[in-house]
Amino acid sequence: MHFATWLLCFFSSSLFALGSSAVITWHNTSPTAPHVEAVPEWIHHGIDKTVSALGELPNNVIPVSVYYMKHAKEPVPWGEILRGEPDSIKLYIDEHASLSALTADWTLYHELAHLYHPRLDNHDSWLAEGLATYLQNVIMLKGDIISNRDFVERIKAGLERGELATKQFAGQLSQISNNMWQLKAYQRVYWSGVAFFIEAELELQSKCADCNMVKLLARYQTCCRDNKTINVSQSATVFLSYFDMLAENNMFMPLYKRYKSRRDFPYISENQIIKILNRYTKQVAVR
């Protein structure tokens, strides 16, 4: 028996203006009455916030598959990106989640952020997950979904979890990344990657006053993204070499080489997180 599938397409004028739309497909079930409108509104809103923060998405149409999860402990307990032509997103949601709870959850922003980079080799998953986790916080900050203080606290708390997990999962970061799923070493992998992008962002700032990761990533989409290799994972060295080229600096590759073999967790101070905050917000509200 095939799963009942309920298909809904929606297009918004603002999404059209920015060249992005979503096609939502329900699996396992049809949506409950409140979710008929709430889920498309949530996904629409998420795409809108993401595009406003990061620039146009690489694909015009984003297929999104939605599944219900019973007895979920979070509004969106699971999300993943499926690489293909085009890349698509799979989301598991709590069948009772309200629109405001869905909107406040980070998972959708995280998966949308993954669309801005190619599939990377497993041993480089710390870079892919670090970038998506870093950008999800930038999207939520710029979209007024979290406050300035939330931004700093979330990153601080994540880095603390990453540091704790590094004691549990010892070894080189690239090896732990390669076995992340078997080990369940998510916190070390994700947050080591976030630390990488905080360091990269600050170094970028010191070398190029008008550069930031978001601007580089937007330029990468148009100049350098190779869509022919969409189903093939790419080495991070190829991916990052474009950033060095765009920034006209040789900083990403040396930082990458230092991180991939590191056994410790990087130290990032609160002051550094506040500098990142100030990079993405005009108001200096956190001291």
Ligand SMILES: [Zn+2]
């Ligand atoms: Zn991810």
